Amino acid sequence: xxxxxxxxxxxxxxxxxxxxxxxxxxxxxxxxxxxxxxxxxxxxxxxxxxxxxxxxxxxxxxxxxxxxxxxxxxxxxxxxxxxxxxxxxxxxxxxxxxxxxxxxxxxxxxxxxxxxxxxxxxxxxxxxxxxxxxxxxxxxxxxxxxxxxxxxxxxxxxxxxxxxxxxxxxxxxxxxxxxxxxxxxxxxxxxxx
Numbered sequence: 001x002x003x004x005x006x007x008x009x010x011x012x013x014x015x016x017x018x019x020x021x022x023x024x025x026x027x028x029x030x031x032x033x034x035x036x037x038x039x040x041x042x043x044x045x046x047x048x049x050x051x052x053x054x055x056x057x058x059x060x061x062x063x064x065x066x067x068x069x070x071x072x073x074x075x076x077x078x079x080x081x082x083x084x085x086x087x088x089x090x091x092x093x094x095x096x097x098x099x100x101x102x103x104x105x106x107x108x109x110x111x112x113x114x115x116x117x118x119x120x121x122x123x124x125x126x127x128x129x130x131x132x133x134x135x136x137x138x139x140x141x142x143x144x145x146x147x148x149x150x151x152x153x154x155x156x157x158x159x160x161x162x163x164x165x166x167x168x169x170x171x172x173x174x175x176x177x178x179x180x181x182x183x184x185x186x187x188x189x190x191x192x193x
Contacts, residue, residue, distance in 0.1 A: 085166075086135055086159045093147070094138070101141035109184050111177055129174055132166045135159055136178035140185040 088094055102114050112133070120126040121134075139160060142153045153159055163182060167175035 085131070086155070086162055088131075088134060089138060089142075089153075093145070094134075096145045096147060097138050097141050100144035100146070101137045104144040105137075105141055105181070105184065108188075109180060111180060129172070132163055132170070132178045133174045133181070136163050136181040139163065140181050 089097065098118075106112065106114070117130075120130055139153055139156055160182065163178050167178045
């Protein structure tokens, strides 16, 4: 039974394959859609019953350099709850742990660009922003380091708590990366690479 769109809707039978009234409901929904669709396609929001959000109300992206500075400050001082920032391993051990991270963990979660990350580590202005992700990397990759004596993380539970609290207090890409690394570490089985 076919009806033209310019005709008034007429009720269908009340018996449908899915019970009483299902065909009537489907017919009324389709009839309403047939009435409103030309109005929406014509772009006349005054006649359509559904309004689209104008693009002028779209929120603009703001410069997040202020939040990055505050994140660096949070990472460099004591936390609000009094927890001290954990100490990173010595440079030789850190280099070994970073190698282990990029060999064993990075292939599974390739979200850090290695060359750019290493370059940022050498830049004194960028280094404080990387503290949270560095601690997460140390926590995750120290078990894969070649020299286990120098790659021991003292008090890993406190380092993990510091990374989580710092990352949650600071909205930045580095904080998100740190949280993903910790999540991956919590979920992974911990086999040698």
